[in-house]
Amino acid sequence: MSYQDLFFLSEDLTLDLQDFLNYFEDTYIGRLRASGVRANPKFAVELWNMDSRTDHAMLRSNNHVEGKLKTEESSLQLDLAAINAGQEAKIQQKRYADHNKRLINLIKYPHPNIEQQIAATAHNIHL
Numbered sequence: 001m002s003y004q005d006l007f008f009l010s011e012d013l014t015l016d017l018q019d020f021l022n023y024f025e026d027t028y029i030g031r032l033r034a035s036g037v038r039a040n041p042k043f044a045v046e047l048w049n050m051d052s053r054t055d056h057a058m059l060r061s062n063n064h065v066e067g068k069l070k071t072e073e074s075s076l077q078l079d080l081a082a083i084n085a086g087q088e089a090k091i092q093q094k095r096y097a098d099h100n101k102r103l104i105n106l107i108k109y110p111h112p113n114i115e116q117q118i119a120a121t122a123h124n125i126h127l
Helices: 003-012 015-029 051-055 063-084 094-108 114-123
Strands: none
Touching: 051 094, 094 114
16 A cells, blocks of 8 residues: 555545645655655654554554553563563563554555555554
8 A cells, every 4th residue: 555546546535535635745745746756744754654663563653652652661671671680571462462463464465455455454553
């Protein structure tokens, strides 16, 4: 699934969804100039893109859990200190491990149809 795929669907979008697409393009992708080169977005792709972090099973966060991030980081540091002291590592809960596997599979093996990819991705997002 790419932004270009979503852009081609934009002709069929309602005004609200078109407004969102415009916002997303200006903020995260950069508006396409007449020269064919994109303007710099408000936020660099490296700042917000979670594909590589998900693909490598690294920690990632969403806006609704930013407050929890510091707690998670502290817990992780304590766990690492315990492992370095010779204690056994904690096993990740099965539901979180399964959730991570599903997200990794969606990135590595995307659906051929963008609508299916969006639906599958949405199914794995819990707000």
